[in-house]
Amino acid sequence: MTRSVPDKPSLDGIEEALAARWEAEGTYAFDRGAERAEVYSIDTPPPTVSGSLHVGHVFSYTHTDAVARYQRMRGKTVFYPMGWDDNGLPTERRVENHFGVRCDPNVPYDPGFAPPAKPDDKRKVAISRRSFVELCQQLTVEDEKVFESLWRRLGLSVDWAMTYATIGETARRASQRMFLRNLARGEAYSAEAPTIWDVTFQTAVAQAELEDRERPGAYHRFGFARADGQGAVEIETTRPELLAACCALVAHPDDERYKPLFGTIVTTPLFEVEVPVLAHELAQPDKGSGIAMICTFGDTTDVTWWRELQLPTRSILERNGRTKADCPEWITTGAGRAAYERLAGKTVFSAQAAVVEHLRETGALIGEPRAITHPVKFYEKGDRPLEIVTSRQWYIRNGGRDAELRAALAARGAEVDWHPPFMRHRYESWVQGLNGDWLISRQRYFGIPFPVWYPVEADGTVANDRPILPPEDALPIDPSSDCPPGYDEAQRGQPGGFVADPDVMDTWATSSLSPQIACGWEDDPDLFARTFPMDLRPQGHDIIRTWLFSTMVRSHFEHGVAPWRNAGISGWILDPDRKKMSKSKGNVVTPLGLLEEHGTDGVRYWAASGRPGTDTAFDPNQMNVGRRLAKKLLNASRFALNLGEAPPGAVPTAAVDLSLLAALARLVTEATNAFESYDYARALERTESFFWSFCDDHLELVKQRSYGDGGDEGAASARATLELTLSVLQRLFAPFLCFVTEEVWSWWQEGSIHRAAWPSVAEIPGDGDPLVAAVAAPALAAVRRAKSEQKRSLLWPVERLVVTEKPERLAALRLAEGDLIAAGTLAAIEYVELTGDGVATYDVTLGPA
C-alpha cells in the first residue's frame, strides 16, 4: 500500500477516531464459528456499577486487555465479554441516597410514583418494593452507560455486543436454574440457625464478607453465685449486656481451678437465672479469669459451645439490634424480671450502659471495667458490629462442614495456573479455614429472588420444609408476583394456599456464575461449548475468598471441572505513602481525568508496568513516561518510514542490519515467552528497552546510509531492516499502546494492527552477529560523550577515534565502520588490539570546527 505519513504526527484526537473505527469495523467482534481450541475466553470481572470506576479498575482491566490483545494477535478468537454487577446492596444504597427513598415492602405499589425532587438524606421516603426495584433498574442503566464509555476510552478490546448484567434476565435464569439444581442434588439447603447479622442493613451476611476492625471495649468482671454459698465464680466479659442471654459458664476441662465446679449450677447476677458450669476445650485458661460466660450469641465461639454443649437458645437481641421489649420467659424471679425492665428495648450500646450501671449499684461489679482494644467482626460494607441472631437461611455447601468436599475444592484450585503462582496460597488457606457453609440468602430487595414458594397449612403456618419449585423452563420467575404451578394468585398468603420465599440471593451467588452467564450455559449450548471452561479469570487478590472461590464451588458441583485454566491476580494501587489507595483519594483522581491528562496510552503504559499480583504505586510520572514513549514511537516511525521505501525484494545484507535483527529476534522470543506466562509487564519492559536503543543507536548509525550515501545496496539493506524492525516493534507494543500503534500502523499497513499476527522469529533473518551492534553502540556513545564533555555540538567533526578492544570485538566493529564514521562525523578510526585483561578504551580527538 502507498505510505501516508503525516508531516506533523500527533496523538491529539486519535483516541476518538480509532475507537470509532474499531467499532465500525468490528475489530474486536467475537467469531462464533471458532472451535474451542481456537478460542481464548476471558471471565471478565463485572464491575459494581453503583460505585464509580477508579484508578484500580483502570490498572487491572488494562492488564487483562493486554493479554486479550496478545492472544488475538496470536490468532486466537478472543471471547471477551463485559458484565455489569448491578444487583445487590451497593445498588440499593446508591438508590436510597440518590433518590432519597427507602424500600418498605409494606407500602403498596403506586404506578404513578415519582421520586422526590430534592432527596432528603434524613427523611427518606418509604416506597414499595416494586417502585424501589424500578428505581434501581433506572439508575443502573445510566451507570452502565457511563462505565461503558470509560472502558471504550481506555481502549478495552471487549466485544460490546456481548454484555451482561447480574440483574438481567440471563443472569436471573442462570442463578435460579443453578440454585434449583444445587437444591435437587442436596448442595443447597435451608436451615434455621444462628446467623451473622448486620443490624443496619437487617440482613444475614456470609463468612467471606466479614472483616475485623479494632474497636475499644472493656473487660467487665462480676461473679455468679454458687449453690453451695461459697465464693462467687468470677467471669470477665466484654459484652455484659448479654448477661440476660447467658445459658452456661465454660472452662477448660483440665483447668484445676474449675474442675470441682463442672456439673454444678450457678446463678446469674441481676437476672437470677440458674446456669450450669460446663467444660470445653475451646475455653482458654489464660483469657480473663479462665472461665467464660456463654450467651446466645455474643460471638461465633458462643455458637460453637451452644451447639456442642447442646445449650438452650436464649436470645435477647432483635434483628434491629435492640433488646427484646418483653422480658424473656427464662427470667422468672421478680427481681430478675425487674432487672430486665431496665434494658428492655434498648440498643446494644444503651443496654450495656444499663447493665453495667445496675451491676455497679448492686455491688456485683468487681473493680472498674478495664478498657481494651480488640478486634470486632464487621460486615465489610457496614459500620456497626455484627450480631448473631437465629434465622432461617439458604446455604450452599462449600466444604465448611465436610472435609471431603473441602479437599475436592482445594484440589480444583490446583487445576488452575495461578499468576503469580504464590496467589494459590490465598485460595488454599481460605478453603482450609472454612468453618461453615456458604450463606447465600439476603433479607433485601434488589436481587435475584429464590425461585421458591411454600405451602400455607390450614392453620396458617408456613411449611418451610416442603418448598414448591417451578420447572426450569419457567425461569426466571419472581415468586412474589408469579404463582406456583397449580395455584392461583388469590391463594397467596391464604390457609391452604402459598407464600413466596421473601429473600433474594446475595450478589456473589450470581457473580459466582459469571462463566455460565457469559458463556450461555443451557441458554446457548453452542456458545457454551466454544467458550467453557474459560481460559482466564482476571481479578484482584482481595476477592479470592469470595468471587474466585464461589465460582469454583458452582462449577465443581455442576460441571465437575475448574471453571478456568488460568487465574490472573492483580495487585492494588497504592498511595505514594504505600497504603492501599483510599476511595476518597481514588475519587479525586478520576480515571477520565487521568486519560485526558496523560493520554490513554500513557495511562495504559503505567498500568501495564505493574507486574501481575504486585501492588503498584500510583505514579502520574510513569504515565508521562508512557506518553513520551507513544510520541517517540510516532516520531521514530515517521522518521524511519520517510527515509525511503525499500525496493521490492530488498533484503538486509549489511552486518549492522543483520546484527540488529538478530537482537530483534531474541526480543520477540523474550516478549512472547513473557506473555505466555502472563508477564505482560516484562514483555513491555523488554520491548521498550529495545526500542530506545533502536532509536538512540541504530537509527543514528544507519540514517546516512539509508539516505543512500553509501550506495544503493546499503540503502536497500538499511531500509528493509528498518521496515521489518518497525513492523515488529509496532506489533510488540500494540497490546499496550493500542492507540498510537494503530495510528502508525495505518500509515503504511493494511487493516488493524490489532488483527495483525504477533511477530514471529520466522519472519526475521536470524543469522546476524549480535556483537556488531553491541560494539558499535558504546563506540558511538564514546564519541558523543567526548563531544558533550567538550561542549561541542554532536555534529562537530572528529579527527580520530582510537578504539582499543579485544580482537574479536575489533573485528565486529570493523563491520560497522562505515555507519560509525557517518553517525559520529568521524574522519578516521584506528583499531588497537587489547591484550591481557585490560579494559576497552575509546580515545576521541575532536577536529577543528
Place this chain on the structure above:
RNA sequence: GGGCGUAUGGCUCAGUUGGUUAGAGCGCUGCCUUCACACGGCAGAGGUCACAGGUUCGAAUCCUGUUACGCCCACCA
C-alpha cells in the same frame, strides 16, 4: 499463632536458572537548537543490592537466621 509477599542510588522499578567495573526511567546537574522528536537529544553525578552468618574460585542472585513493612488465614471471655 500459621502462611504469603516485599526489602537494590532521593523516587518508581529491572536484574529468570550465581559469572567480568549492579542497570533503566523520573528527579538533579551540565551541554547541544543536530536535516524524526525542545512536551526533544546527548552526557554527568548518585548504590557497602535491609542485616548477620554459610556454601562457592566467584553471591543482589543459593542456604540459615534476624529485622522492617505490607497482606492472607486463625484467634478474639
